[in-house]
Amino acid sequence: MTNNTNTALADVLRHSFGFSTFKPNQQHIIESWLSGTDVFAALPTGGGKSLCYQLPALIRDGLTVVVSPLIALMKDQVDAARENGIPAACLNSSQDADTARAVWRELAAGKLKLLYVSPERLAGDDFRSALVDFGATAFAVDEAHCVSEWGHEFRPEYRSLSSLREIFPEAPIAAFTATATRVVQDDIISHLGLHDPVVVRASFNRPEITYRVRRKTKVESQILSFVREHEGEPGIIYRSTRKSTEKTAESLRQYGIDAHAYHAGLDDTVRSDVQERFVRDELQIVVATIAFGMGIDKSNVRWILHGDLPKSLEGYYQETGRAGRDGEPAEALLLWGGQDIAIIRRHIENMQIREEQTAAEGRVREVLHYVEGRVCRRTALLAHFDETFPGQCRACDICLNELAFDDATVPAQKLMSAAVRTGEVFGTHHLVDIVTGTATDKVLERGHNTLPTFGVGEDRDRGYWISLARDLESGGYLLRRQTDTGLPGGLMLSSRGKLLLRGKETFTVLRREGVPAESSGTHGAPDKAPLRRDQQDLFRCLKALRKTLARERSVPPYVIFSDKTLRVMVKNRPTDSQALLRCHGVGDRKLEAYGEVFLRTIRNYLTTGQCE
Numbered sequence: 001m002t003n004n005t006n007t008a009l010a011d012v013l014r015h016s017f018g019f020s021t022f023k024p025n026q027q028h029i030i031e032s033w034l035s036g037t038d039v040f041a042a043l044p045t046g047g048g049k050s051l052c053y054q055l056p057a058l059i060r061d062g063l064t065v066v067v068s069p070l071i072a073l074m075k076d077q078v079d080a081a082r083e084n085g086i087p088a089a090c091l092n093s094s095q096d097a098d099t100a101r102a103v104w105r106e107l108a109a110g111k112l113k114l115l116y117v118s119p120e121r122l123a124g125d126d127f128r129s130a131l132v133d134f135g136a137t138a139f140a141v142d143e144a145h146c147v148s149e150w151g152h153e154f155r156p157e158y159r160s161l162s163s164l165r166e167i168f169p170e171a172p173i174a175a176f177t178a179t180a181t182r183v184v185q186d187d188i189i190s191h192l193g194l195h196d197p198v199v200v201r202a203s204f205n206r207p208e209i210t211y212r213v214r215r216k217t218k219v220e221s222q223i224l225s226f227v228r229e230h231e232g233e234p235g236i237i238y239r240s241t242r243k244s245t246e247k248t249a250e251s252l253r254q255y256g257i258d259a260h261a262y263h264a265g266l267d268d269t270v271r272s273d274v275q276e277r278f279v280r281d282e283l284q285i286v287v288a289t290i291a292f293g294m295g296i297d298k299s300n301v302r303w304i305l306h307g308d309l310p311k312s313l314e315g316y317y318q319e320t321g322r323a324g325r326d327g328e329p330a331e332a333l334l335l336w337g338g339q340d341i342a343i344i345r346r347h348i349e350n351m352q353i354r355e356e357q358t359a360a361e362g363r364v365r366e367v368l369h370y371v372e373g374r375v376c377r378r379t380a381l382l383a384h385f386d387e388t389f390p391g392q393c394r395a396c397d398i399c400l401n402e403l404a405f406d407d408a409t410v411p412a413q414k415l416m417s418a419a420v421r422t423g424e425v426f427g428t429h430h431l432v433d434i435v436t437g438t439a440t441d442k443v444l445e446r447g448h449n450t451l452p453t454f455g456v457g458e459d460r461d462r463g464y465w466i467s468l469a470r471d472l473e474s475g476g477y478l479l480r481r482q483t484d485t486g487l488p489g490g491l492m493l494s495s496r497g498k499l500l501l502r503g504k505e506t507f508t509v510l511r512r513e514g515v516p517a518e519s520s521g522t523h524g525a526p527d528k529a530p531l532r533r534d535q536q537d538l539f540r541c542l543k544a545l546r547k548t549l550a551r552e553r554s555v556p557p558y559v560i561f562s563d564k565t566l567r568v569m570v571k572n573r574p575t576d577s578q579a580l581l582r583c584h585g586v587g588d589r590k591l592e593a594y595g596e597v598f599l600r601t602i603r604n605y606l607t608t609g610q611c612e
């Protein structure tokens with residue numbers, strides 16, 4: 001690419017989007033695609049995918065078609081694009097005939113640069129030939145993992161996309177996804193028939209999110225105290241059952257907190273109303289089963305709280321990824337307890353297909369490894385995406401040194417000694433029976449009640465020993481024997497375990513009682529100081545103004561300006577257009593549309609200390 005093209009891209013970025021620099025990989029993706037090459041891009045949620053196809057659409061001749069499965073989201077995307085001055089529209093089954101006709105007219109008149117369509121739409125022959133007539137010159141496939149049966153969201157209608165390449169041999173295709181495993185990547189490339197694509201795999205790190213994991217003690221009050229620390233900040237609470245979403249929402253409402261449940265059992269109208277109000281900043285908290293969030297493009301979600309152990313790390317990461325998409329600090333708190341494991345295991349036992357069971361077991365083990373781990377949460381999460389992260393992130397409970405550990409070398413030796421004395425073939429519960437001096441039939445039959453280790457751990461409860469055994473296993477001190485049946489076998493000592501048994505190593509466990517469930521209140525991510533009180537007042541004024549404008553225009557508030565833009569305004573206090581233009585997220589178009597009212601509000605606040 002020449003310097004000229006570079007400058008041209010930077011100009012469009014500045015003037016249409018109001019951003020001064022590209023996010024990682026955006027420029028590479030845009031340049032490759034514009035040069036006519038196919039592109040495969042795996043970017044994390046919040047990585048800025050939309051810009052990767054919106055910006056080129058402005059530069060390229062002809063029409064850019066975006067395939068997106070999320071009909072609910074299309075309108076917001078179109079609104080956002082239009083706000084930035086991009087002639088965009090969408091066609092999908094949820095529109096009325098008049099609206100669709102208007103879009104067709106615009107297409108025929110060659111007025112559109114960007115068209116969002118659902119995959120079902122694109123499958124029709126008539127529609128495809130119309131696109132040929134309307135001069136479609138490039139295709140972007142969003143959520144491209146939906147094409148893969150290996151992905152967690154396979155959609156049969158995505159399969160029809162495989163003929164795009166033949167019908168539009170000249171149009172470069174760019175595939176975007178937030179699922180980064182290699183199998184899915186290969187599947188996407190082969191099904192879409194991407195020709196020698198430029199492959200971009202971004203880092204999945206989300207530095208703005210602070211991750212914390214806590215044991216459940218009293219879940220409702222832990223949730224309440226977390227929510228109180230995040231007064232007025234939009235957030236999502238995930239619970240594993242419909243009943244618990246309602247219970248949590250109800251108990252928050254009793255304390256005057258604005259929360260609503262969301263799950264598949266609710267009426268469609270209730271669901272869309274909850275979603276709508278949340279997106280428009282009119283509802284602070286949604287308490288949801290996993291059914292919520294996928295179709296939501298709300299950039300100012302400030303926190304995600306999981307009230308139960310998630311079923312997979314992939315799902316957990318996608319869910320936490322819904323916070324902080326505007327790049328501002330956000331928090332993820334996961335609460336879990338032994339009870340959760342039992343519930344998930346029961347669910348797995350009920351699965352009919354053996355392979356599914358095994359896969360689900362594997363996923364639970366990965367989650368447990370994560371919650372019980374002692375390494376930087378980021379390192380552990382990114383390892384799941386085949387990414388190496390060095391640790392010391394300064395934005396997780398481990399790196400912030402928030403967790404208290406107790407020495408457990410002696411108890412660990414007691415438990416391991418029970419394993420050794422019984423031939424290293426028994427599982428957790430039997431070993432725990434022995435150390436706690438529980439004379440079960442199995443213990444008595446084998447004479448394990450006569451071992452010197454029988455009852456040496458009576459001073460602690462069963463829960464302690466079970467979680468100790470689990471810690472030893474996830475720490476690699478105890479290993480599971482492989483069995484022919486595929487079922488988990490007994491526990492044996494690793495070489496590290498033997499060192500620990502001989503006192504050559506020490507072992508610590510997470511302190512169970514008295515660990516505060518609250519976050520540190522620092523807002524987590526480094527370098528992002530919380531707003532001062534006076535700044536918060538101005539922030540509130542600007543948010544209120546944004547909400548009014550959004551309501552007038554029937555768009556979500558963040559489409560007007562993101563939280564990040566408002567924060568920059570609060571810090572810079574611009575009082576003229578030039579200064580406002582220097583604020584992140586303010587381009588020519590938005591200056592024209594909103595500059596005056598925002599400047600007036602800021603000036604007014606500076607002189608009177610009032611909103612208006």
Ligand code: ADP
Nearest residue numbers: 019021022023045046047048049050051299325
């Ligand atoms: P994704 O679809 O990958 O989850 P989005 O396209 O919604 O991500 O972008 C996430 C956020 O990042 C949006 O608020 C968007 O405006 C912002 N963004 C995108 N590109 C840039 C950039 N170059 N500089 C600053 N912010 C950006």
Ligand code: ZN
Nearest residue numbers: 376393396399
């Ligand atoms: Zn860390």
